[in-house]
Amino acid sequence: MDASGCTRLLLIEDEKKLASSLQRGLEAEGFEVEVANDGSSGLWKAREEEFGVIISDIMLPGVNGFKICSFLRQEGNRTPILMLTAKDGDLDEAEALDTGADDYLSKPFSFVVLVARIRALLRRGAAERPAVLEVGDLSLDRSAHRMWRGSTEVELTPREFSLMDLLMSRPGQALAKRDILDQVWDDDFDRDPNIVEVYVGYLRRKVDEPFGRQAIQTVRGIGYRLEAHGG
Secondary structure, eight states, X not given: OOTTOOOEEXXXXXXXXXXXXXXXXXXXXXXXXXXXXXXXXXXXXXXXXXXXXXXXXXXXXXXXXXXXXXXXHHTTOOXXXXXXXXXXXXXXXHHHHHTTOSEEEESSOOHHHHHHHHHHHHXXXXXXXXXXXXXXXXXXXXXXXXXXXXXXXXXXXXXXXHHHHHHHHXXXXXXXXXXXXXXXXXXXXXXXXXXXXXXXHHHIIIIIGGGTOOOEEEETTTEEEEOTTOO
């Protein structure tokens, strides 16, 4: 279990028999396992949901494992990734690490070793978030408490900054109003979810509208999400 208590695993594997076997085995070990049988759906799940570890094959239909890893890292997603390689070549392993993977296993592998690697990644947790978050052409410096759209600095109030920090730390993920309220506002605040809508409006007028963007998007019935390239 990682620091956030998440034992949910995302398994991206196009060999359905192997995926089913691994899912049963991992669930018997106490994990909750979500399976995707192609790269496109795996990337979508990784963006939309929270997982403790992502386990991905390299050779996948749609989007390969290298691209999945690269896309997630570019978007600021720091979930630990364990890459499954079908070859013994050092180049596959090197590319996996270069694109941001945290570990790799070559097929065929021992299930016991797989579980041990997963538990090690969960203990380590997601890599420490950088002091500067970057999503598309947005950048946010936590230590300096400053934010930019491209080369233009955007002035934010402390509350707006905290809300933007949360959105940028989970790009592409739908965040419920209640969850935003819990993480951005103090416990003693009059907890009316409508205040989230008000502050999202403030941010849009500062971060999106002057630049002709729609990065901060409404997710009907849920809340909001930040898209890296909201046009």
